[in-house]
Amino acid sequence: QVQLVESGGGLVQSGGSLRLSCAASGSIFRFNTMGWYRRAPGKQRELVATITSRGSTSYADSVKGRFTISRDNAKKMVYLQMNSLKPEDTAVYYCNAMIDPDGLGQRNYWGQGTQVTVSS
Numbered sequence: 001q002v003q004l005v006e007s008g009g010g011l012v013q014s015g016g017s018l019r020l021s022c023a024a025s026g027s028i029f030r031f032n033t034m035g036w037y038r039r040a041p042g043k044q045r046e047l048v049a050t051i052t053s054r055g056s057t058s059y060a061d062s063v064k065g066r067f068t069i070s071r072d073n074a075k076k077m078v079y080l081q082m083n084s085l086k087p088e089d090t091a092v093y094y095c096n097a098m099i100d101p102d103g104l105g106q107r108n109y110w111g112q113g114t115q116v117t118v119s120s
Helices: none
Strands: 003-007 010-013 018-025 030-039 046-051 057-059 067-072 077-082 091-100 107-110 114-119
Touching: 003 091, 003 107, 018 030, 018 091, 018 114, 030 067, 030 077, 046 067, 046 077, 057 067, 077 091
Parallel strands: 010 114
Antiparallel strands: 003 018, 018 077, 030 046, 030 091, 046 057, 067 077, 091 107, 091 114
């Protein structure tokens, strides 16, 4: 069974950096678009960044120039390098991926989330 597990969250001061990792496991025939979402307290989940199978990336305006998404298909992992963190970046970050486990069709998968807290 396919699973996504995030790690790397924590507490940092404003201006600091964190690197989030998402490891995929289980039956995976093909990785398609992968991304990171976040949900701040009292707010809806929002898209942070995506990366296609070809490596094309897209970012929310609020994180452009500060965050970088990358992937390693051989290791079945996706990363989010977060620099110049701000208090407004505080949220639970979720890994997301479109995965075809058996070549018969892709499905959307979510990780359990990892907490990122940025102090003033």
